Amino acid sequence: MGVPRPAGEFDTSYARDMATIRQPWQWWLLFAFILALYGLPFYASQSTVSLVNRIAITIIAVQGLNLLTGYTGQISLGQAAFMTTGGYISALLVNQAGWPFLAALPLAALGAGVIGLIFGLPSLRVKGFYLAMATLAAQFIIPWFTRNAFPDVLNGAQGLNVQSPVLFGIVFNTPQKYLFLSLTVLVLSTVVAHNVSRSRLGRAFVALRDHDLAAELLGMNLFKYKLQAFFLAAVYAGLAGALAAHNIRHLNSETFNLNDSVVFLGMLVIGGLGSNLGPIFGAIVVELLIEFATLFGPFFITLFPSTAAGAVQALRPLFFGITLMLFLIFEPRGLAHRWQLLKAAWRLRPFSH
Amino acid sequence: MNSDDDHLSVKDVTLSFGGIMALNDVSFGARRGEILAIIGPNGAGKTSLLNCLNNFYHPDQGSIFFEGHDLTRLPPYRIAQLGIARTFQHTALYTGLSTLDNLMAARHIHMRAGMLDSLLYYGRARSEDIAHRQVVEEIIDFLEMEHIRKSIVGALPHGLRKRVDLGRALAMEPSLLLLDEPMTGMNLEEKEDMARFILDIHDRRGITILLIEHDMGLVMDIADRVVVLDFGTRIAEGPPDEIQRNEAVINAYLGKTDIR
Ligand SMILES: Nc1ncnc2c1ncn2[C@@H]1O[C@H](COP(=O)(O)OP(=O)(O)OP(=O)(O)O)[C@@H](O)[C@H]1O
Ligand SMILES: [Mg+2]
Numbered sequence: 144m145g146v147p148r149p150a151g152e153f154d155t156s157y158a159r160d161m162a163t164i165r166q167p168w169q170w171w172l173l174f175a176f177i178l179a180l181y182g183l184p185f186y187a188s189q190s191t192v193s194l195v196n197r198i199a200i201t202i203i204a205v206q207g208l209n210l211l212t213g214y215t216g217q218i219s220l221g222q223a224a225f226m227t228t229g230g231y232i233s234a235l236l237v238n239q240a241g242w243p244f245l246a247a248l249p250l251a252a253l254g255a256g257v258i259g260l261i262f263g264l265p266s267l268r269v270k271g272f273y274l275a276m277a278t279l280a281a282q283f284i285i286p287w288f289t290r291n292a293f294p295d296v297l298n299g300a301q302g303l304n305v306q307s308p309v310l311f312g313i314v315f316n317t318p319q320k321y322l323f324l325s326l327t328v329l330v331l332s333t334v335v336a337h338n339v340s341r342s343r344l345g346r347a348f349v350a351l352r353d354h355d356l357a358a359e360l361l362g363m364n365l366f367k368y369k370l371q372a373f374f375l376a377a378v379y380a381g382l383a384g385a386l387a388a389h390n391i392r393h394l395n396s397e398t399f400n401l402n403d404s405v406v407f408l409g410m411l412v413i414g415g416l417g418s419n420l421g422p423i424f425g426a427i428v429v430e431l432l433i434e435f436a437t438l439f440g441p442f443f444i445t446l447f448p449s450t451a452a453g454a455v456q457a458l459r460p461l462f463f464g465i466t467l468m469l470f471l472i473f474e475p476r477g478l479a480h481r482w483q484l485l486k487a488a489w490r491l492r493p494f495s496h
Numbered sequence: 497m498n499s500d501d502d503h504l505s506v507k508d509v510t511l512s513f514g515g516i517m518a519l520n521d522v523s524f525g526a527r528r529g530e531i532l533a534i535i536g537p538n539g540a541g542k543t544s545l546l547n548c549l550n551n552f553y554h555p556d557q558g559s560i561f562f563e564g565h566d567l568t569r570l571p572p573y574r575i576a577q578l579g580i581a582r583t584f585q586h587t588a589l590y591t592g593l594s595t596l597d598n599l600m601a602a603r604h605i606h607m608r609a610g611m612l613d614s615l616l617y618y619g620r621a622r623s624e625d626i627a628h629r630q631v632v633e634e635i636i637d638f639l640e641m642e643h644i645r646k647s648i649v650g651a652l653p654h655g656l657r658k659r660v661d662l663g664r665a666l667a668m669e670p671s672l673l674l675l676d677e678p679m680t681g682m683n684l685e686e687k688e689d690m691a692r693f694i695l696d697i698h699d700r701r702g703i704t705i706l707l708i709e710h711d712m713g714l715v716m717d718i719a720d721r722v723v724v725l726d727f728g729t730r731i732a733e734g735p736p737d738e739i740q741r742n743e744a745v746i747n748a749y750l751g752k753t754d755i756r
Contacts, residue, residue: 157629158622335615342621344614346601350590357588360550361668362576362605371611417592 163337180326184319193318198430199325200387204403205410205422206336207379212408213417214345215372216352217266218274221259221281222380222407223399228285229255229381230388230398234305235296237389244308244389248328252381258285259377266369282404286396302395305388321390328382337419339375348372349417409467415477424478429463436462502561503528503704504549504672509558511544511728518544519555520728526672531698531705533715533736536725537748542708543585545725546674549706550575550582562672577605581670583661585677585708591650595641595660596632598649602667603628632667639663639693655686662693672704673697679711687711691718716740724748 164170183192208222233251236242242250258281265277290300297303307316308324315321339345347368350358359365388394406429414425436458443458474481502525511519518541526532534542547553549560550572560567567575581602590598607628613621636645639659644652649660658678665673675694679687695718698705709715715722716736724732724739726748732739739745 157626157633161625161629338615338617338621342614342617342625343604343607343609344611346590346593346597347604349593349597350601350604353590353592354588356552357584357590358601359572360552360576360582361602361664362573364571364573375611 161341163341177326177330181323184322189318192322194430194434196318196321196325196390197387198426199322199329200383200390201407201410201430202422202426203329203332203386204380204383205407205414205426206332206419207376207383208407209411209416209419209422210336210339210348210379211372211376213411213415213421214340214348214352215369217263217369217372218271218408219278219373219376220275220401220404220408221262221278221285222376223401223403224262224281224285225255225259225377225380226384226387226399226403227289227394227396228258228377229384230305230394231289231297231303232381233385234303234388234394237306237308238303239296244310248382248385251385252378255381255384256374256378259380260370260374262377263370263373266373267366279401282401286400289396300395302393302398305392305394307392308389315389318390325386325390328386332379332382333419333423336379336422340419344368344371352417406463409463411477412475413466413470413477415479415482418477418479418483420479420482421477424482428478429466432462432466433459501528502526503563504706505561506545506549507559507561509545509548509555509560511541511548511553511555517728518553519548519725522558522725522728522730524723524730524733526704526706527721528704529698529702530720531694531707531718533707533709533719533722534725535709535712535715535722535739539727540725541728542725543676544728546582546676546706546708549580549674576668579669579671580674581665581668581672582674583658583665583676583678585680587654587657587661589649589657589660589664591648593649594646595636595644595649595652595663596646598660598664599632599635599667600625600628602664603632605668631669635663635666638696639666640689655682658682658686658690659693662690666697670703672706675705675707675709677708677710679709679714687714694718712740 229251232254233247236247262281410425415421504526609621722739731744
């Protein structure tokens with residue numbers, strides 16, 4: 144270890160080495176970017192703001208899935224069902240019990256977390272394909288429950304009308320106002336996901352994913368960490384579900400469905416599994432793609448007039464499917480990996496030719 | 497043979513897979529602070545024995561005592577927390593993590609940060625990471641792995657991966673270290689490095705080491721005592737020079753290229 148140095152010096156140098164953002168200008172850039180997002184209502188159209196709201200909420204759901212599937216290696220087809228759980232809890236607390244939104248949201252997240260943990264129990268026994276099937280059960284049971292249980296409270300297949308959140312006397316009833324909420328939760332959820340990935344918990348998650356046997360023989364309680372991963376993923380889903388429900392102001396058993404759960408996994412693959420940038424890249428790309436497909440639809444009809452109108456609707460899954468295929472073939476590690484390569488090349492700039 | 501002050505004591509352990517007797521009534525003891533080699537032809541049951549120590553394989557009968565704990569009654573992760581670390585014959589690293597993080601992950605058993613601490617990564621989780629980082633850096637220096645500190649281990653060559661595997665076990669600061677063929681697939685130079693590391697670890701930390709190794713010359717050089725397994729049965733136990741002359745051992749290896 145060479146010349147002994149005082150401990151304080153080690154501490155600061157390790158702390159600096161561990162820091163994610165090292166240059167002041169990077170902090171400023173990030174800060175400016177976030178500020179620009181918060182300022183969107185002042186210079187962007189309503190439809191753009193709505194889209195950003197939707198993307199922000201989607202990212203939160205995918206971040207949760209990333210903790211579970213990307214970091215811990217436990218596949219889940221139930222993320223949308225836990226969004227449903229969070230959405231219903233928050234809607235009921237605000238609508239029926241008259242709770243303030245700020246109290247309902249964390250409870251929705253926790254409630255979804257507990258339900259997620261219960262559906263994560265099969266992971267203690269099975270992996271991979273079988274686990275996917277087990278989590279798929281959540282996607283059937285939870286919507287069934289909301290359709291059929293307590294009809295006087297949950298209102299069956301009709302579902303609920305959900306009130307706009309009220310915070311500090313302000314009613315968040317326009318996309319412009321709502322953006323403040325969804326971005327704030329997104330910033331927090333991103334910081335927390337980042338913290339998980341660099342901490343004791345995150346190392347345990349990845350250890351479990353990369354070699355569960357070694358992880359167990361070297362001192363990690365796999366049961367505990369699997370359940371914590373399922374819990375956290377569902378907490379994120381609960382947050383996203385509640386945010387989405389209060390945004391679109393309506394909720395039924397089909398608002399978040401199996402299709403969403405599958406698309407979330409696709410977003411994760413496209414963005415990059417097990418990277419904190421993955422959910423952000425993936426959700427943005429896929430949402431923009433869907434947006435593009437919608438815009439492209441009418442143009443498609445002028446090109447091929449004989450196409451049935453229904454086929455235009457079908458363009459979205461088609462675009463999504465093709466993109467997913469291309470990524471699986473050419474870059475299975477997703478956009479986040481490309482981004483890392485790009486950054487590395489940039490850093491070596493003077494020497495790279 | 498067993499004696500009362502053994503650090504690790506294996507008594508009458510039998511393990512079978514269907515019709516195969518992987519271990520047949522095996523008994524031996526490891527004294528505190530010794531390097532005990534376990535040798536035997538392929539399929540003799542050496543790895544199975546380590547797996548029993550981890551209680552990953554559950555013996556059909558017999559007992560295994562370590563510092564007063566019956567290992568056959570504890571879950572594997574608890575056994576690691578008692579101070580038993582191991583490396584793997586076929587390296588079993590956390591391939592997606594860097595060398596540094598593989599070792600940090602091994603510090604797990606010495607850390608206390610819970611889920612909430614990790615979510616906030618402020619206060620305990622952070623200061624704990626910094627403190628343990630120092631221990632890990634010392635091991636990285638000791639094993640001469642500075643140049644691969646930040647490399648993702650999945651992409652490292654075999655010899656270095658074996659070294660990270662050893663580093664990861666060391667980072668647990670065990671009192672009993674189980675090494676399953678730490679030198680297989682290495683060239684001569686790498687083997688010598690590894691042997692030097694093992695001897696250094698033993699000298700500096702005085703920990704008990706159970707070493708499975710096929711290279712007989714190496715075993716004779718560094719082991720204090722040797723246990724020989726053949727078809728799941730312990731056929732000999734003693735100091736290296738005695739083992740080399742042992743009739744049963746020579747017969748077990750007859751016609752095999754393992755012994756040199
Ligand atoms: N999980 C298992 N299921 C079935 N049989 C097993 C299992 N593990 C080990 N065996 C059998 O037990 C016997 C001992 O295997 P083991 O791996 O312990 O041998 P070894 O001494 O480590 O050999 P090598 O030098 O090749 O590593 C072999 O016959 C092996 O096939
Ligand atoms: Mg073996």
